[in-house]
Amino acid sequence: MSxxxxxxxxxxxxxxxxxxxxxxxxxxxxxxLRHLGALGFYFLWIAxxxxxxxxxxxxxxxxDIHTSIQYYTxxxxxxxxxxxxxxxxxxxxxxxxxxxxxxxEFLYGRYHGxxxxxxxxxxxxxxxxxxxxxxxxxxxxxxxxxxxAIASAEWFDWLPVFREPAARNFLTxxxxxxxxxxxxxxxxxxxxxxLLLALWVHIQRVAHSDVFPSRVLxxxxxxxxxxxxxxKPTVSHGKADLSMVPVLLDIDWYYLFAHPLMYLTxxxxxxxxxxxxxxLLLALxxxxxxxxxxxxxxHPPNCNGCRRCFVDCPYxxxxxxxxxxxxxxQLARVIPELCASCGICAGACPSSTPFRSVETLVTGIDxxxxxxxxxxxxxxxxxxxxxxxxxxxVFGCACAADAARLEDRSTxxxxxxxxxxLPPSFVEYALxxxxxxxxxxxxxxxxxxxxxxxxxxxxxxxxxxxxxLRPTVPAERLRIAWADGHELSQLKAELAHFxxxxxxxxxxxxxxxxxxxxRIQHG
Amino acid sequence: xxxxxxxxxxAIAGQALFYGLFAVIIGYFSTSPKYRHLDDNTSLxxxxxxxxxxxxxxxxxxxxxxxxxxxxNMRTPRVCPRERSPITVKFDLDGKTLYEGMVRPAGLSKxxxxxxxxxxxxxxxxxxxSVKMNDNVRVQGFNLVKxxxxxxxxxxxxxVDVRKDRGGIFFE
Numbered sequence: 001m002s003x004x005x006x007x008x009x010x011x012x013x014x015x016x017x018x019x020x021x022x023x024x025x026x027x028x029x030x031x032x033l034r035h036l037g038a039l040g041f042y043f044l045w046i047a048x049x050x051x052x053x054x055x056x057x058x059x060x061x062x063x064d065i066h067t068s069i070q071y072y073t074x075x076x077x078x079x080x081x082x083x084x085x086x087x088x089x090x091x092x093x094x095x096x097x098x099x100x101x102x103x104x105e106f107l108y109g110r111y112h113g114x115x116x117x118x119x120x121x122x123x124x125x126x127x128x129x130x131x132x133x134x135x136x137x138x139x140x141x142x143x144x145x146x147x148x149a150i151a152s153a154e155w156f157d158w159l160p161v162f163r164e165p166a167a168r169n170f171l172t173x174x175x176x177x178x179x180x181x182x183x184x185x186x187x188x189x190x191x192x193x194x195l196l197l198a199l200w201v202h203i204q205r206v207a208h209s210d211v212f213p214s215r216v217l218x219x220x221x222x223x224x225x226x227x228x229x230x231x232k233p234t235v236s237h238g239k240a241d242l243s244m245v246p247v248l249l250d251i252d253w254y255y256l257f258a259h260p261l262m263y264l265t266x267x268x269x270x271x272x273x274x275x276x277x278x279x280l281l282l283a284l285x286x287x288x289x290x291x292x293x294x295x296x297x298x299h300p301p302n303c304n305g306c307r308r309c310f311v312d313c314p315y316x317x318x319x320x321x322x323x324x325x326x327x328x329x330q331l332a333r334v335i336p337e338l339c340a341s342c343g344i345c346a347g348a349c350p351s352s353t354p355f356r357s358v359e360t361l362v363t364g365i366d367x368x369x370x371x372x373x374x375x376x377x378x379x380x381x382x383x384x385x386x387x388x389x390x391x392x393x394v395f396g397c398a399c400a401a402d403a404a405r406l407e408d409r410s411t412x413x414x415x416x417x418x419x420x421x422l423p424p425s426f427v428e429y430a431l432x433x434x435x436x437x438x439x440x441x442x443x444x445x446x447x448x449x450x451x452x453x454x455x456x457x458x459x460x461x462x463x464x465x466x467x468x469l470r471p472t473v474p475a476e477r478l479r480i481a482w483a484d485g486h487e488l489s490q491l492k493a494e495l496a497h498f499x500x501x502x503x504x505x506x507x508x509x510x511x512x513x514x515x516x517x518x519r520i521q522h523g
Numbered sequence: 524x525x526x527x528x529x530x531x532x533x534a535i536a537g538q539a540l541f542y543g544l545f546a547v548i549i550g551y552f553s554t555s556p557k558y559r560h561l562d563d564n565t566s567l568x569x570x571x572x573x574x575x576x577x578x579x580x581x582x583x584x585x586x587x588x589x590x591x592x593x594x595x596n597m598r599t600p601r602v603c604p605r606e607r608s609p610i611t612v613k614f615d616l617d618g619k620t621l622y623e624g625m626v627r628p629a630g631l632s633k634x635x636x637x638x639x640x641x642x643x644x645x646x647x648x649x650x651x652x653s654v655k656m657n658d659n660v661r662v663q664g665f666n667l668v669k670x671x672x673x674x675x676x677x678x679x680x681x682x683v684d685v686r687k688d689r690g691g692i693f694f695e
Binding site: 022024025026032088089092093096147154157163164165167168171172220221223224225227228231232234242243244245246247248249250251252253254260263 | 533538543546549550553555557559560561566567569571573629635638677679680682684695
């Protein structure tokens with residue numbers, strides 16, 4: 001167990017460097033590595049859409065299936081041939097991004113706690129993708145299809161499930177009938193539909209799920225697959241002949257790698273490897289992991305049923321019930337097994353505003369380990385202790401670059417569990433309470449441990465999402481700087497630059513009027 | 524930091540490089556490297572059957588008393604044991620035994636077919652193929668035998684099967 005976290009951390013650091021490298025060209029919203037799940041869906045849709053045409057022109061007779069595919073590959077290359085290639089390459093792309101998606105989620109440690117459901121339901125998806133794809137190779141009924149069909153049958157024959165060996169179906173040239181390919185077409189349509197159902201289950205506990213890449217990324221990927229289809233069109237091997245062994249094969253390693261592996265070892269060994277890998281994936285959430293922090297708590301007297309927490313929760317962990325004391329109002333309820341303990345709900349709550357005059361600030365939905373009231377008190381105390389010509393309040397994120405290391409006599413750092421916990425009104429409160437500037441930092445988009453903390457915070461602070469930061473807050477005095485764990489130096493540079501900018505502003509220039517808290521003691 | 528504007532040539536070049544690399548990775552591993560499934564000058568023999576052995580005991584005629592005790596619709600005069608004989612197999616190639624064993628009938632009552640599927644990679648060329656089977660426990664030795672000189676071409680598949688309607692063991 002001790003090797004696992006350090007190995008994972010090293011892998012994550014390498015992964016993030018590659019991700020950040022691509023951010024430079026694509027931006028976070030268009031970075032393929034940050035949207036692998038969405039790309040997987042996209043490739044599946046391409047495969048399904050192109051598959052409709054291929055199904056229409058396919059002749060499922062045992063003697064005709066290969067000929068019909070040859071016809072649209074060569075004679076009708078400008079439509080059928082291109083669609084066939086797109087079908088094939090999209091399916092290959094699906095495997096590639098799916099495997100990368102598994103690696104990425106593992107490196108980010110997103111496989112335990114409240115995430116167990118998404119992780120575990122992803123395992124059948126893996127099997128279904130392979131079942132969908134391998135069946136497609138059989139349908140071509142060329143030498144590669146023959147090889148794959150026999151290898152698969154010999155693999156399944158190792159299990160004591162068939163009354164007679166499945167491989168006998170491919171024993172002699174006359175063994176196959178037309179119905180075999182009709183059945184195969186049915187399976188090649190049915191299993192991908194089952195895959196869609198499995199994917200729907202897979203994202204059930206993820207709100208605002210990322211199931212379609214940005215328009216630019218989608219276009220870029222489509223053009224790439226189209227160009228590949230034109231440069232290297234998918235072609236068949238020679239027609240299947242069950243009296244001869246296909247000797248030399250241009251194998252699709254994305255889907256068919258298991259066949260050579262089986263002939264290199266044995267069917268039993270391959271079953272052992274497949275079972276071990278599957279069980280390992282399923283067992284990962286059960287291994288010892290750090291205990292999840294306390295979950296969000298609703299305070300009914302301060303909840304007005306506005307639904308902002310319900311809308312912003314990244315994991316659908318909040319639902320709205322009729323308020324027991326206020327007829328016609330709703331009350332938020334936290335679903336414990338879904339709550340990620342991120343605090344994004346507290347940042348969304350309008351009752352989290354620090355301008356409320358109560359002595360003890362209690363918001364509508366709050367995190368016991370970092371209540372908004374305590375955050376207000378700490379902020380007031382830390383800003384009051386600042387010294388120097390420019391006083392800066394920094395709101396950091398526990399999952400991102402270590403903002404605490406920016407702390408000095410003129411910089412107060414308030415580390416949040418997630419930047420999404422920050423109610424935008426805290427920025428105004430800090431500026432009116434003595435700070436000359438506020439720097440908000442956290443994970444880059446796509447790196448947020450809770451998926452949407454970065455996005456929601458940016459949208460709230462730029463007036464695109466409720467609760468808004470009021471437009472009277474001068475933009476010059478707010479700096480947003482996203483920085484992942486290893487980007488502390490960039491964050492330091494950003495702070496230094498912000499410091500210089502604030503120095504250049506006159507003391508009263510673009511400064512909101514000061515605010516002195518007026519507290520009401522509740523008894 | 525690269526300006527990520529859609530018209531920035533550095534960003535466009537970086538994206539083009541990525542998409543090109545993606546296409547190369549997808550395109551290459553979708554057909555390469557080639558896989559050699561069978562060595563040159565090698566053939567494949569598949570020894571496979573799905574075959575019901577003979578009943579383990581003799582059939583006999585029911586006595587009139589036995590028939591009278593049965594319901595009218597069940598009065599078949601001849602009764603046979605349900606269990607089938609296992610199939611004993613010996614498969615030799617050029618005098619060398621490649622497979623020898625007993626294949627038991629399927630089913631809880633052992634009344635199903637005995638099934639076997641084995642593949643043997645052998646050098647191409649002329650071979651003496653000899654297959655001997657026993658499908659009846661009441662018979663000593665092998666009661667089904669086929670021996671033949673066969674010339675196998677490279678990559679050719681020779682199927683060794685047994686079926687009653689094909690007269691016993693056959694090569695295809």
